[in-house]
Amino acid sequence: MTKLMWDQIGERVYETGVDHGVLYRVNNLGVYNIGYTWNGLTTITESPSGAEANPQYADNIKYINLLSAEEFGATIEAFTYPDAFAECDGTAVVNGVAVGQQSRKTFGLSYRTLVGNDVEGTDYGYKLHLVYGATAAPSEKARTTVNDSPEATALSWECSTTPVPVGTVNGVDYKPTATLTIDSNKVDSSNLAALEDILYGTAGTDPRLPMPAEVIALFDGALTSVDLVTFANQPSYNSTTHVITVPAVTGVQWQINGADVADGAQPALTTGQVAHVTAAPDPGYKLTADSDNHWVYSY
Numbered sequence: 001m002t003k004l005m006w007d008q009i010g011e012r013v014y015e016t017g018v019d020h021g022v023l024y025r026v027n028n029l030g031v032y033n034i035g036y037t038w039n040g041l042t043t044i045t046e047s048p049s050g051a052e053a054n055p056q057y058a059d060n061i062k063y064i065n066l067l068s069a070e071e072f073g074a075t076i077e078a079f080t081y082p083d084a085f086a087e088c089d090g091t092a093v094v095n096g097v098a099v100g101q102q103s104r105k106t107f108g109l110s111y112r113t114l115v116g117n118d119v120e121g122t123d124y125g126y127k128l129h130l131v132y133g134a135t136a137a138p139s140e141k142a143r144t145t146v147n148d149s150p151e152a153t154a155l156s157w158e159c160s161t162t163p164v165p166v167g168t169v170n171g172v173d174y175k176p177t178a179t180l181t182i183d184s185n186k187v188d189s190s191n192l193a194a195l196e197d198i199l200y201g202t203a204g205t206d207p208r209l210p211m212p213a214e215v216i217a218l219f220d221g222a223l224t225s226v227d228l229v230t231f232a233n234q235p236s237y238n239s240t241t242h243v244i245t246v247p248a249v250t251g252v253q254w255q256i257n258g259a260d261v262a263d264g265a266q267p268a269l270t271t272g273q274v275a276h277v278t279a280a281p282d283p284g285y286k287l288t289a290d291s292d293n294h295w296v297y298s299y
Contacts, residue, residue: 012118024108024209032108035207040079047073072178108209125185133162204294242269251285269299
């Protein structure tokens with residue numbers, strides 16, 4: 001056995017800061033298929049609740065403790081927010097006019113916190129935090145006069161969440177969750193880089209928020225690779241008919257100008273039209289290609 005020691009060199013770890021905020025809007029299919037940079041984040045306060053003990057008594061003793069369901073909430077504080085967050089904050093924008101008190105849209109969020117230690121400081125590592133099924137509640141905004149000590153207006157939103165499915169991983173059935181945390185010091189760096197390419201996008205792929213099962217599979221090495229270097233798995237363009245054809249490839253969702261399309265021949269391009277064709281991986285798949293999974297055709 002090894003004797004326990006405290007405060008050893010390199011083991012004085014701490015967490016600080018918040019940055020790399022990304023807002024993800026969710027579509028009608030429950031897919032967080034596009035992300036938006038969130039600048040100006042100042043604080044994200046995580047506020048889990050529930051998991052409270054409800055003791056049950058029998059035979060004149062405490063027989064068992066039943067725990068209530070656990071929930072995840074958060075408070076987001078920032079100096080600004082992406083335009084796409086307006087509908088999440090109950091604001092509809094019509095011809096530049098903001099109409100308040102509208103239905104609030106569900107969103108996802110990712111952000112990063114820095115991990116430091118006594119040797120490397122905040123270069124030691126970081127954690128990625130992923131939040132699903134979030135809904136923002138109305139919050140007050142204080143408008144103050146400019147004076148001799150001006151301050152930027154601080155905005156804040158109280159958020160609640162609805163958990164999303166996790167599923168079965170390595171034979172274990174996990175309960176739905178609203179949050180994942182990935183520690184850069186505890187996962188494979190290449191898998192982490194692959195996750196960041198998904199979260200932040202690449203030159204040919206829009207940023208998106210993968211569901212928990214896909215994230216776990218990525219670090220479990222269980223993702224199936226799809227070869228888009230092979231010519232047969234790539235889209236084609238007929239310069240005579242101006243028709244783009246995307247092949248049926250398992251694990252690939254084709255998009256043209258950001259919209260999902262079905263496999264096969266697409267409507268012919270019209271004069272002056274430009275089509276950006278992108279291959280997006282389905283959950284459980286990763287793509288290998290020599291073109292950033294992106295092709296451009298024009299008429």
